Amino acid sequence: MGKELFPIIHASGTPYEIGFTHGKEAKKQVSVSIETYKAMFWDYSQISWDAACNYARTFIPTIDEYDPDYMQEIQGIADGSGYKLEEILALNVRSEIVLQGSQVEPVIDGGCTSFVFTSDMTENGSTILGQNWDWKMTEQAGCIILDIKQQNKPDIVMVTEAGIIGKIGYNSAGIGVALNALASDKKVEGKVLPLHIAMRGMLDSWNLSDMIRATTSINLSCCAHYMIGSSKGEGMSLEVGPADFDALYAEDGYLCHTNHFITPRLMYVKDTTRIALPDSFQRLGCIRKMIKRLDHKVTVNDIKAMMADHTSYSDSICRHEDVREPVGKRLGTIFSIIMDLQRGEMYFAPGNPCCNDYTLMKF
Structure with a gap:
């Protein structure tokens, strides 16, 4: 994997159309992301995937206020990939979910x-x-x-x-x-x-x-x-x-x-x-x-x-x-x-x- 370019996805149109193309053409990669964070949420914070998805939904009003296009794009990714809206949302708030269970402990979120x-x-x-x-x-x-x-x-x-x-x-x-x-x-x-x-x-x-x-x-x-x-x-x-x-x-x-x-x-x-x-x-x-x-x-x-x-x-x-x-x-x-x-x-x-x-x- 490390020797090959990552898949390149070209998306255009409305926010929903951009998301749908993203989700459809990267369905395999979305699955990898979901499996990675299912394991991480539990290992780092003892948070189940269902609990993570429920917590992710609490961010919808703020995201909508910030830019309503973004929830449309996330919905498009969900529909294109076949996953639930809250599952794609959980990926977009993955840093926040990890921190919920580890607020006072050192948490690694990338060493760049x-x-x-x-x-x-x-x-x-x-x-x-x-x-x-x-x-x-x-x-x-x-x-x-x-x-x-x-x-x-x-x-x-x-x-x-x-x-x-x-x-x-x-x-x-x-x-x-x-x-x-x-x-x-x-x-x-x-x-x-x-x-x-x-x-x-x-x-x-x-x-x-x-x-x-x-x-x-x-x-x-x-x-x-x-x-x-x-x-x-x-x-x-x-x-x-x-x-x-x-x-x-x-x-x-x-x-x-x-x-x-x-x-x-x-x-x-x-x-x-x-x-x-x-x-x-x-x-x-x-x-x-x-x-x-x-x-x-x-x-x-x-x-x-x-x-x-x-x-x-x-x-x-x-x-x-x-x-x-x-x-x-x-x-x-x-x-x-x-x-x-x-x-x-x-x-x-x-x-x-x-x-x-x-x-x-x-x-």
Whole structure:
């Protein structure tokens, strides 16, 4: 699986039609996602699939308020794949479900390394955004590349877990987003928005300020870091904590992030991801050191080398499963993505970038 591109699905039309195509053509991958999270919800939080689905339904009013198109698209995925609405909804709120049973314990929700290089720092003058996405290796078979042509919204290219409508990618307005898991011990009360739904709102945006608004207009139900970039030569790091957020601007031409809070504004947060993933500090320091050692402007090949780095193997930037860990806690790099926002293209490597070639893709 790691040596082949993920299935590419082209979808267009109304939100429901986009979802139906997604569900129908990725039915096999949706099944993998559902089986992965059935097991995870129970292993991590002792939450049954039925209970997870019932909890997921509680987010419908907030999602409808945020953008009613999204529930239509989720319904389309359900109808196209043959699964129930609440089952597809459970995938879209999978981070929130895991946290329900583990609110005060360190919870792993992906150990990723993300970056943005602005046009001032790159050899080709483009803003380049991307990451290694580290997660459960069983979910690799549930991932797809989704090419969406929308009505009255930007077109989107994203790499996502089948069934989830918002993930890592870029759009025709020249903006993109990458994701790092963050967590705290504080549960946000009241009306909250799932982080993957917020990611879709970001990908439906037209500029960076719209992206920030898309993920802060309603409190997120769990913490997250979004690395965002624009073809206008800008990059930002957006940390979202419990009912609070902060943004750092790439004034030095680049930003990097892993899995702990960085901005001083959120230093009061009890950061539980840094406990679950102490390698976060090493990965961040390592990529920063590699960047500082460059004696030329950054190239795509430089970034590929950074993403394949094995310093402190196996908990490295290019992460490999550690057989010494319990099976449920093992993580590996599912894919590596490098997005050129000026050119509207991406370099994509399924699996570990140390042993899988990047394919240049343009939609």
